[in-house]
Amino acid sequence: MIELERTFLAKFLPEGLKNCKNKEILDIYFPTSSQHPTLKFRKNGEKMEILRKAPIEEGDNSRCLEVSIPLSSEEFEELSILEGKRVSKTRYYYLVNGRIAEIDVFKDSLKGLVLVDFEFETEKEKQEFKMPEFCLAEVTQEKQIAGGFLAGKSVKMNEEFLKKYNYKKLELP
Secondary structure, eight states: EEEEEEEEESSSSOTTTGSSEEEEEEEEETTTOOSSOOOOEEEEEEHHHHHHHESTTTTTTEEEOOOOOOOOOOHHHHHTSSSOOOEEEEEEEEEETEEEEEEEEGGGGTOOOOOEEESSSHHHHHHHOOOOEEEEEOOOGGGSSSSSHHHOTGGGGGGGHHHHTOOOOOOOO
């Protein structure tokens, strides 16, 4: 499946976010030796899978090829004991101008980081999309915010990168 998306840093948490549908997500990235792994085991609510997501063209993170293999809970539990780079977050599904925003509120060492993804059916939709006011800046092409790159890191480690956008840590009350 080809995924067309744009990613933004959040400026503030939009009104009513806590009341939106949400899922707890755990991603475990492999190999641990890679600076930016593209293979992960994911627990997304009750859904478990192995995912590989990589740019179709080097340097263009807005168009990715995503391959998924479903896992049983037993398979996921056994695989999850492997040493991998972990990322834990709550994903909220927030409606903005008729489009769903996937708002990722990170936990643990990435607490304070909030990213917003929008997915598109066509390249034209993606190009014409206007950033909502609760977003600070588009970071689609910035490797520092890609899941595999964030895995095993902390907000503190990304401070210099976030500073260039004047990003302020965000948390749900």
